[in-house]
Amino acid sequence: MAEHDAQSMKRGILSSAIVWGILLLAFPLAVLAGEPDPGRELYLKYCASCHGKDGRSDGPVSPYLQVKPTDLTRLKKENRGIYPLGKVMSSIDGTHDVRGHGDAKMPVWGEVFEKEVEGKKYPTLTSLLKVKVIAEYISTLQR
Numbered sequence: 001m002a003e004h005d006a007q008s009m010k011r012g013i014l015s016s017a018i019v020w021g022i023l024l025l026a027f028p029l030a031v032l033a034g035e036p037d038p039g040r041e042l043y044l045k046y047c048a049s050c051h052g053k054d055g056r057s058d059g060p061v062s063p064y065l066q067v068k069p070t071d072l073t074r075l076k077k078e079n080r081g082i083y084p085l086g087k088v089m090s091s092i093d094g095t096h097d098v099r100g101h102g103d104a105k106m107p108v109w110g111e112v113f114e115k116e117v118e119g120k121k122y123p124t125l126t127s128l129l130k131v132k133v134i135a136e137y138i139s140t141l142q143r
Protein backbone atom coordinates (compact mmCIF):
# COMPACT_ATOMS: atom_id res chain seq x y z
CA MET A 1 0.00 0.00 0.00
CA ALA A 2 1.35 3.41 -0.93
CA GLU A 3 2.10 5.69 1.97
CA HIS A 4 -0.48 8.32 1.06
CA ASP A 5 -3.19 5.66 0.95
CA ALA A 6 -2.45 4.64 4.52
CA GLN A 7 -2.51 8.26 5.53
CA SER A 8 -5.83 8.99 3.91
CA MET A 9 -7.21 5.87 5.56
CA LYS A 10 -6.02 7.16 8.93
CA ARG A 11 -7.64 10.47 8.21
CA GLY A 12 -10.83 8.63 7.30
CA ILE A 13 -10.84 6.79 10.62
CA LEU A 14 -10.11 10.00 12.49
CA SER A 15 -12.87 11.99 10.84
CA SER A 16 -15.39 9.21 11.36
CA ALA A 17 -14.39 9.21 15.05
CA ILE A 18 -15.17 12.90 15.14
CA VAL A 19 -18.49 12.33 13.41
CA TRP A 20 -19.36 9.62 15.92
CA GLY A 21 -18.38 11.90 18.78
CA ILE A 22 -20.70 14.57 17.51
CA LEU A 23 -23.49 12.06 17.00
CA LEU A 24 -23.10 10.72 20.53
CA LEU A 25 -23.06 14.21 22.02
CA ALA A 26 -26.13 15.20 20.05
CA PHE A 27 -27.96 11.99 20.87
CA PRO A 28 -29.87 13.08 24.01
CA LEU A 29 -31.02 16.21 22.20
CA ALA A 30 -31.99 14.14 19.18
CA VAL A 31 -34.08 11.91 21.43
CA LEU A 32 -35.95 14.95 22.72
CA ALA A 33 -36.14 16.58 19.30
CA GLY A 34 -37.19 13.30 17.71
CA GLU A 35 -40.51 13.45 19.52
CA PRO A 36 -43.15 15.14 17.40
CA ASP A 37 -43.35 17.84 20.07
CA PRO A 38 -41.44 17.11 23.28
CA GLY A 39 -42.89 20.21 24.94
CA ARG A 40 -46.44 19.01 24.33
CA GLU A 41 -45.59 15.51 25.49
CA LEU A 42 -44.05 16.76 28.74
CA TYR A 43 -46.89 19.23 29.25
CA LEU A 44 -49.51 16.50 28.90
CA LYS A 45 -47.57 14.26 31.26
CA TYR A 46 -46.86 16.74 34.05
CA CYS A 47 -49.25 19.65 33.78
CA ALA A 48 -52.48 18.77 32.01
CA SER A 49 -54.02 16.98 35.01
CA CYS A 50 -54.51 20.39 36.65
CA HIS A 51 -54.07 22.95 33.90
CA GLY A 52 -56.06 21.05 31.28
CA LYS A 53 -54.81 19.68 27.99
CA ASP A 54 -55.28 23.07 26.31
CA GLY A 55 -54.05 25.09 29.29
CA ARG A 56 -57.48 26.42 30.25
CA SER A 57 -57.19 25.05 33.80
CA ASP A 58 -59.94 22.50 33.30
CA GLY A 59 -57.88 19.39 34.01
CA PRO A 60 -59.52 16.45 35.82
CA VAL A 61 -57.76 17.34 39.11
CA SER A 62 -58.65 21.01 38.92
CA PRO A 63 -62.03 20.87 40.74
CA TYR A 64 -60.39 19.29 43.80
CA LEU A 65 -57.74 21.96 44.32
CA GLN A 66 -58.09 24.69 46.90
CA VAL A 67 -56.34 27.17 44.64
CA LYS A 68 -57.64 27.17 41.09
CA PRO A 69 -54.83 26.56 38.58
CA THR A 70 -53.87 29.56 36.50
CA ASP A 71 -55.36 29.71 33.00
CA LEU A 72 -52.16 29.21 31.00
CA THR A 73 -53.69 30.49 27.76
CA ARG A 74 -53.93 34.05 29.07
CA LEU A 75 -50.35 34.56 30.24
CA LYS A 76 -49.48 36.65 27.21
CA LYS A 77 -52.60 38.79 27.37
CA GLU A 78 -52.10 39.40 31.06
CA ASN A 79 -48.52 40.48 30.50
CA ARG A 80 -49.40 43.28 28.08
CA GLY A 81 -49.09 41.14 24.99
CA ILE A 82 -45.67 39.71 25.71
CA TYR A 83 -45.39 36.04 26.59
CA PRO A 84 -43.40 35.95 29.88
CA LEU A 85 -41.12 33.01 29.03
CA GLY A 86 -38.67 33.62 31.87
CA LYS A 87 -41.40 33.89 34.48
CA VAL A 88 -43.13 30.76 33.22
CA MET A 89 -39.85 28.88 33.39
CA SER A 90 -39.20 29.98 36.96
CA SER A 91 -42.78 29.09 37.93
CA ILE A 92 -42.17 25.59 36.63
CA ASP A 93 -38.75 24.96 38.12
CA GLY A 94 -39.72 26.47 41.46
CA THR A 95 -37.34 29.43 41.57
CA HIS A 96 -40.46 31.60 41.48
CA ASP A 97 -42.93 30.57 44.20
CA VAL A 98 -46.30 29.38 43.00
CA ARG A 99 -48.84 28.73 45.76
CA GLY A 100 -50.28 25.74 43.96
CA HIS A 101 -46.89 24.22 43.11
CA GLY A 102 -44.46 24.36 46.00
CA ASP A 103 -46.48 22.95 48.89
CA ALA A 104 -47.21 19.38 49.91
CA LYS A 105 -50.02 19.11 47.35
CA MET A 106 -47.73 19.86 44.44
CA PRO A 107 -44.14 19.06 43.68
CA VAL A 108 -41.64 21.63 42.48
CA TRP A 109 -41.01 20.45 38.93
CA GLY A 110 -37.36 21.48 38.79
CA GLU A 111 -36.64 18.98 41.57
CA VAL A 112 -38.77 16.26 40.01
CA PHE A 113 -37.04 16.59 36.65
CA GLU A 114 -33.59 16.55 38.27
CA LYS A 115 -34.44 13.42 40.30
CA GLU A 116 -35.50 11.64 37.14
CA VAL A 117 -32.05 12.03 35.65
CA GLU A 118 -30.08 11.62 38.87
CA GLY A 119 -26.80 9.88 38.31
CA LYS A 120 -26.77 10.91 34.67
CA LYS A 121 -24.63 13.72 33.35
CA TYR A 122 -25.79 17.33 33.74
CA PRO A 123 -29.10 16.71 35.59
CA THR A 124 -29.65 20.44 36.07
CA LEU A 125 -29.12 21.16 32.40
CA THR A 126 -31.45 18.34 31.34
CA SER A 127 -34.06 19.58 33.78
CA LEU A 128 -33.69 23.15 32.51
CA LEU A 129 -34.14 21.95 28.95
CA LYS A 130 -37.39 20.22 29.89
CA VAL A 131 -38.60 23.33 31.67
CA LYS A 132 -37.74 25.39 28.59
CA VAL A 133 -39.50 23.16 26.06
CA ILE A 134 -42.60 23.06 28.28
CA ALA A 135 -42.59 26.86 28.63
CA GLU A 136 -42.16 27.20 24.87
CA TYR A 137 -45.04 24.80 24.28
CA ILE A 138 -47.28 26.85 26.60
CA SER A 139 -46.45 29.93 24.52
CA THR A 140 -48.21 28.22 21.59
CA LEU A 141 -51.42 27.88 23.66
CA GLN A 142 -51.88 31.64 24.06
CA ARG A 143 -55.15 33.11 22.80
Ligand code: HEC
Binding pocket: 043, 046, 047, 048, 049, 050, 051, 061, 065, 067, 068, 069, 070, 072, 087, 088, 091, 092, 097, 098, 099, 100, 101, 105, 106, 109, 134
Ligand atom coordinates in the same frame (compact mmCIF):
# COMPACT_ATOMS: atom_id res chain seq x y z
C1 HEC B 1 -51.60 19.53 41.03
C2 HEC B 1 -52.02 20.57 40.14
C3 HEC B 1 -51.00 21.26 39.26
C4 HEC B 1 -50.11 20.69 38.37
C5 HEC B 1 -49.92 19.23 38.05
C6 HEC B 1 -49.40 21.80 37.77
N1 HEC B 1 -49.85 22.99 38.26
FE1 HEC B 1 -49.29 24.84 37.64
N2 HEC B 1 -50.53 25.70 39.02
C7 HEC B 1 -51.38 25.00 39.87
C8 HEC B 1 -52.11 25.95 40.66
C9 HEC B 1 -53.15 25.57 41.73
C10 HEC B 1 -51.68 27.23 40.29
C11 HEC B 1 -52.17 28.58 40.84
C12 HEC B 1 -51.30 28.99 41.98
C13 HEC B 1 -51.65 30.35 42.49
O1 HEC B 1 -52.60 30.97 42.02
O2 HEC B 1 -50.92 30.77 43.35
C14 HEC B 1 -50.68 27.04 39.24
C15 HEC B 1 -50.01 28.06 38.61
C16 HEC B 1 -49.17 27.90 37.52
C17 HEC B 1 -48.55 28.98 36.78
C18 HEC B 1 -48.73 30.46 37.05
C19 HEC B 1 -47.69 30.90 38.01
C20 HEC B 1 -47.81 32.34 38.38
O3 HEC B 1 -46.79 32.90 38.73
O4 HEC B 1 -48.90 32.91 38.32
C21 HEC B 1 -47.81 28.41 35.79
C22 HEC B 1 -46.99 29.14 34.74
C23 HEC B 1 -47.96 26.98 35.92
N3 HEC B 1 -48.79 26.70 36.99
C24 HEC B 1 -47.35 26.07 35.10
C25 HEC B 1 -47.40 24.69 35.31
C26 HEC B 1 -46.69 23.75 34.49
C27 HEC B 1 -45.85 24.10 33.28
C28 HEC B 1 -46.94 22.51 34.99
C29 HEC B 1 -46.34 21.20 34.54
C30 HEC B 1 -44.91 21.10 34.55
C31 HEC B 1 -47.86 22.68 36.10
N4 HEC B 1 -48.11 24.02 36.27
C32 HEC B 1 -48.39 21.65 36.82
C33 HEC B 1 -51.53 23.64 39.92
C34 HEC B 1 -50.83 22.70 39.18
